[in-house]
Amino acid sequence: MAPDYDLVVIGGGINGTGIARDAVGRGASVLLAEMGDLAGATSSASTKLIHGGLRYLEYYEFDLVRKALKEREVLWRAAPHIVWPLRFILPHHKDLRPAWLLRLGLFLYDHLGGRKLLPATKTVKLDRAPFSEGLKSLFSKGFEYSDCWVEDARLVVLNARDAADRGAEILTRTKCYSARREGKLWRIDLRNLETGEESTVTASVLVNAAGPWVADMLSGVVGANRTSNVRLVKGSHIVVPRLYTHDRCFIFQNGDGRIIFAIPYETDFTLIGTTDVDYQSDPGEVTISNDEVSYLCKAVSEYFERAVTKDDVVHTYSGVRPLYDDGAEDAKAATRDYVLELEGGKESPALLSVFGGKITTYRKLAEHALEKVTPFLPFNKGIWTANAPLPGGDFDVLSFADQVSGLRDSYPFLGERFAKRLMHAYGTDSQHILGGAKSIADLGHHFGADLYEAEVKWLVDREWARTSDDIAWRRSKLGLRLTGSDLVKLDRYLSDYLAQKAGAAA
Structure with missing residues (x-):
C-alpha cells in the first residue's frame, strides 16, 4: 500500500520547517504538523543572530564554528530582507581574557568560515566617539568583528511558505498524539487543537523535530523503549529602551565565563541576553526568573556608565533549547551542535530524531537529516537550498536600501520607517501586500x-497567523508598540475574518 506521504515531520520550528522545505524540493511528498504556531517555542526565542559562536572556540568546537561561519553568507544571500550584517564590539576587560587570546580567537573566527562579503576584524578605540557613548571610561580598547542578524520567527515562516509553495502540506495547531509502525509504514494520528477534528495519515519516514518535546515525542507518542539524553537549557532575554545611538552591537565578557550581547533592537530598544539555566519544567510554560533579570542587568551594568535595572525592562522572552546531553557539567558548556538519530529503515519504517542545533546551522542540519533518510525516500533531486532564495528574498544582498527606495517610489504615502519595516519583514512580497493601494486609507482598518x-490579511492567508500573539510577537515585533486595546481589536478582527473564511470554504 502506498503511503499518504513520503515524509511526515512533527515540529514547526526552524529544524522541522527546514527539513520539510528541503525534502519537498527534492521531490518527496511532505506533511508537517505543529501543535501550536510556527516558531511558537524555541525558534522565536533566540538572540536572533546568524553567527559562528565565538565563545564555542574556547570549548574546541571548531567544526561547529566552521560550519556556522560558512552559513552566514549563504543565509544572507537567501534572505537579505530578514538577514543582514552587524558589527560587534568586544571590549577588552583587563581582569578577564587577555588581549592576545581575544585576538587569536578573532583571527580564527575571520578565517575558519570562508568569509567573502562580511568585513574583517579590526581593533577599535572605545574612548572615542561614537563607541564611547554609554560605556564606562575604563574600557578604552576593543575588537570589532562581523556576524549577522536574523528575524528568527520569520525565517521559520518563510521556510514553511516555500515548502508549501512547492507542494508540502503545513498543519498548524495540529498535534500528533500517536505514531505506530504498521508493516513498512508509519500510522500517524493527528488532532486539530482548534476544532478537535482527528485524522490519520501514513508515511514511509517520520521525522521527530519536536524541539524541547523531542524526548516526550519518543516516549509518549512513538512508544520507544529507549530515549536519547536531551538536556533542556533555558535562555532568557530582556528588552530595555535604547542604551546608545550608534549601530554597533556589544559582546560583553562576564566574570562567570559567559558572554552577554547588547544589540540595537527594533529602532528604539536594546536587546540583552542570554542566560544558560538547566530547565526541568514544561517547555510551554517557560518564563524568565527574577534571578535571570538581575543577572542580565548586573552583567551589562559592569560595562555601561548608567546601571541597567529591572525597572528599565519593557519586555522579556525565554526559550528552552533541546541540547544533546554530552555530559558537560555546566549548561553553558553543553554542545550546541546537533545530533541526528536514525532508527529502523530496513525491516521497519524509519524514524529520525533531531537533538540540539543552532538556528544558524538549520539548513545544513536539514541536508544531513535527508542524507540519512535518502535510501527510504523517492528523491529526484540532490541538495539545492544553498542557492535558492526564500520568499521575498529575490534581490541582491547589497541592494536593500535601493529596495526600500523603490517601495517608497511605488507607494509614496509610506513613511521611511514603515517602508523599511515592510521590506525587512516581507522583501519583494511587500508589493503583493500593498497591491494597488494609492493611499494609507486603501490599506484598510x-x-x-x-x-x-x-x-x-496577508499574514492570515499566506503565513498561518491566527491570533494577535502570532502577529505581534512572531510575524513581527509590533507587540512592543501596540497597546492592550489594540491587541483586543486585532483579536476581534481575526476571529471575524477567520469565521468568514471558514464559512466561505464550507
Whole structure:
C-alpha cells in the first residue's frame, strides 16, 4: 500500500520547517504538523543572530564554528530582507581574557568560515566617539568583528511558505498524539487543537523535530523503549529602551565565563541576553526568573556608565533549547551542535530524531537529516537550498536600501520607517501586500502602530497567523508598540475574518 506521504515531520520550528522545505524540493511528498504556531517555542526565542559562536572556540568546537561561519553568507544571500550584517564590539576587560587570546580567537573566527562579503576584524578605540557613548571610561580598547542578524520567527515562516509553495502540506495547531509502525509504514494520528477534528495519515519516514518535546515525542507518542539524553537549557532575554545611538552591537565578557550581547533592537530598544539555566519544567510554560533579570542587568551594568535595572525592562522572552546531553557539567558548556538519530529503515519504517542545533546551522542540519533518510525516500533531486532564495528574498544582498527606495517610489504615502519595516519583514512580497493601494486609507482598518488590515490579511492567508500573539510577537515585533486595546481589536478582527473564511470554504 502506498503511503499518504513520503515524509511526515512533527515540529514547526526552524529544524522541522527546514527539513520539510528541503525534502519537498527534492521531490518527496511532505506533511508537517505543529501543535501550536510556527516558531511558537524555541525558534522565536533566540538572540536572533546568524553567527559562528565565538565563545564555542574556547570549548574546541571548531567544526561547529566552521560550519556556522560558512552559513552566514549563504543565509544572507537567501534572505537579505530578514538577514543582514552587524558589527560587534568586544571590549577588552583587563581582569578577564587577555588581549592576545581575544585576538587569536578573532583571527580564527575571520578565517575558519570562508568569509567573502562580511568585513574583517579590526581593533577599535572605545574612548572615542561614537563607541564611547554609554560605556564606562575604563574600557578604552576593543575588537570589532562581523556576524549577522536574523528575524528568527520569520525565517521559520518563510521556510514553511516555500515548502508549501512547492507542494508540502503545513498543519498548524495540529498535534500528533500517536505514531505506530504498521508493516513498512508509519500510522500517524493527528488532532486539530482548534476544532478537535482527528485524522490519520501514513508515511514511509517520520521525522521527530519536536524541539524541547523531542524526548516526550519518543516516549509518549512513538512508544520507544529507549530515549536519547536531551538536556533542556533555558535562555532568557530582556528588552530595555535604547542604551546608545550608534549601530554597533556589544559582546560583553562576564566574570562567570559567559558572554552577554547588547544589540540595537527594533529602532528604539536594546536587546540583552542570554542566560544558560538547566530547565526541568514544561517547555510551554517557560518564563524568565527574577534571578535571570538581575543577572542580565548586573552583567551589562559592569560595562555601561548608567546601571541597567529591572525597572528599565519593557519586555522579556525565554526559550528552552533541546541540547544533546554530552555530559558537560555546566549548561553553558553543553554542545550546541546537533545530533541526528536514525532508527529502523530496513525491516521497519524509519524514524529520525533531531537533538540540539543552532538556528544558524538549520539548513545544513536539514541536508544531513535527508542524507540519512535518502535510501527510504523517492528523491529526484540532490541538495539545492544553498542557492535558492526564500520568499521575498529575490534581490541582491547589497541592494536593500535601493529596495526600500523603490517601495517608497511605488507607494509614496509610506513613511521611511514603515517602508523599511515592510521590506525587512516581507522583501519583494511587500508589493503583493500593498497591491494597488494609492493611499494609507486603501490599506484598510488601522490596528495601531503601522499595522493595517492589508498586512493582517496577508499574514492570515499566506503565513498561518491566527491570533494577535502570532502577529505581534512572531510575524513581527509590533507587540512592543501596540497597546492592550489594540491587541483586543486585532483579536476581534481575526476571529471575524477567520469565521468568514471558514464559512466561505464550507
